[in-house]
Amino acid sequence: MKKPARLTFLIAAVLAVFVFLLAETVVVKIKTTSLRRDPKFTAPIVAAIKAGDSLEKLEARDGWVKVKTKAGVVGWLHSTAVESKKLGLLAMDKTMKTQASAGEVALAAKGFNKQVEDKYRAGNAAADFAAVDAMEKVRPTPAEVEAFMKEGKLGEFGGSR
Amino acid sequence: MTARAKALVSIAIAASLSFSGCQAVKQGAADIIASTGKVSREDAQSLVRTAEVVRSTFAEITEEEEYYIGRATAALILSKYMPYRNEALNSYVNVMGTILAYNSDRPETYGGYHFLVLDTDEVNAMAAPGGFIFVTKGLVRRCGDEETLAAILAHEIGHVAERHGLQSIKKSRLLDAFKVIGSEASRQFNSEELAKVTGIFEGVLGDVVETLVERGYDRKFEYEADKLALSFAVRTGYSPGGLAEFLVGMEEHKPSGTAAGWFKTHPSPADRLVRVKTETAVLGAAPAKLDVRTARFAEAAKNLR
Structure with missing residues (x-):
């Protein structure tokens, strides 16, 4: 150059x-x-x-x-x-x-990733990943979160301080 | 070009390298830096190495890796305990936990926070890395109101926020993992690497599960999680009294024989209570307990007994 x-x-x-x-x-x-x-x-x-x-x-x-x-x-x-x-x-x-x-x-x-989890699962049938998947699926909606906060006077809906 | 400009160029190139995992680019950059004439070849290579990714401690476990460690830890906990089939209670715990997480120091984790009630009379709560949080039916039964359960969930969120679970991983295991994982940009392992990394992964899970289920965290982590629990709960709008109330109840039910479960994995409730009272005093004005929250807790927990 x-x-x-x-x-x-x-x-x-x-x-x-x-x-x-x-x-x-x-x-x-x-x-x-x-x-x-x-x-x-x-x-x-x-x-x-x-x-x-x-x-x-x-x-x-x-x-x-x-x-x-x-x-x-x-x-x-x-x-x-x-x-x-x-x-x-x-x-x-x-x-x-x-x-x-x-x-x-x-x-x-790369690191501990999906590929490693799959390999681990193949050798550890007792580990209950299906239950973990079910646990992950539970996600409160924004409407549920807001209703809970409003009803319980939490966060911005509070005022009892 | 002045020496100063050359130095600036060197730093810029070294910095840009941290965005590149390619060995050829690194060597090319070292050549360019060295060719400025002001930096020796050894120094140039060391400059490039500085900008490279080198991992050695738990703090460098990525969010995604933490998530996979957390998932497998949760899978192992769920091989010992069954989920409690009570949708209303699980939903209540998830909404409350999510709001507490929003008000924590770490509201976002790779896979988000998820909460589950376990079907056991044992009194216990556990947090797997990344935000998989478990409370037992026995623990919910022990709580008298929403403030108390909120304090427990906030304490577990504190363990996740501070990555306490990851700190139970043996350092030598992490170094082994990082060595195999390397810093190249490919996301796929060959079969030999995969077998090695999976072996290390199993060891990592052993360290974490043993700490969560058998040995317990270091005391200082429990005290830290208590302090965080008070702060997250108050930020959310809860009275800080819930944690103290729970600890008083646990002290009263302390087993006389060998400690098991919660009593084995946590410092004595009396010790924690002393600290919690001091921390609560410095919080100053805090929200008060509300009947509407106590009533909905009673409704969510009504079928437990």
Whole structure:
């Protein structure tokens, strides 16, 4: 590579990294979850999202992040549902390394996964995965959650404090 | 290019590598960094290695891995205990648990929180990693109101939020697993790797299940979960008195002989009570107990006896 060409490449590489960081992308690390209109779990759902989805971070407030999907939908997610890609750079700082490592692996690598579970199940018939599947299927609806909170004067419906 | 600019380029390239699992890219990057002339080849390679993914502790178990460890742990618990067939009670516990999880420090886990009542008179509660939470019929019977059951669920959510279950995995086992798993981006194991990783997975489950069912967590984790239970319950809108009430009841029913079940896996209720009272005092103004909640608890638990 001639020198000017290499210089151009290096400048382009730096620019690419910085543009990428400025955009502040967050990645969903939860199997499936919802994007909500406001930063609270009782807010209306505006979109369904899944593990690996890249979202543009717009704002952060009280443990919630406001994001925009590739389709242009804007909504709020709890910060524990996403991780910042920016941590990749901060991994250079030793104190941040743990988070960065776990994050990168979460999105890219193999590990204890479905393939391992299937192999384990094949040799351990006593482990009752069918019961676990049934347990996972029980998911209260937003309407059930709201009714329970209202009736019991919990959360934003409280006032007995 | 100035030395400073070159250093900046090096850092940028090393950082961008953490987004790439490809060995050729890593080597190429080391070459480019070294070719700036300001960094030796050894340093360049070490810079690249720093940006690579290296896992060594429980904190680096991914959310997805935690979910699969939790699922299998739950499957093993459900090989020992039957689910309690009472849809109304299970639904009540799931709605309450979900709201408490929303108000915890970790409302989102890979597969979400799920709650199940177990059909046994034993008094116990357990949380498998990732959010699979079990309470026994015997425990629900011991609770006098919704505040008490909320405190128990919040305590278990605290164990999940702080990943206490994962901390019972032997470090050597994790290192073995991480070595086989590696950091390449492929999601499929070949058959030899799969056999190895599954063997390690079985060991991991052994560590976690033994802690949950037989040995109990380290005391400091129980105290921490109590503290979190108070905070999550109050944030949700519950009176903080539920936990103390439960512990007083457990102290009164302490077995005289060898400790089993809950008494074996938890520190003495009296010890916990002292700490819980201190923690409650510093909470300040908190919500009060409400009759409407006590009434619906009684309704949900009415067919237990």
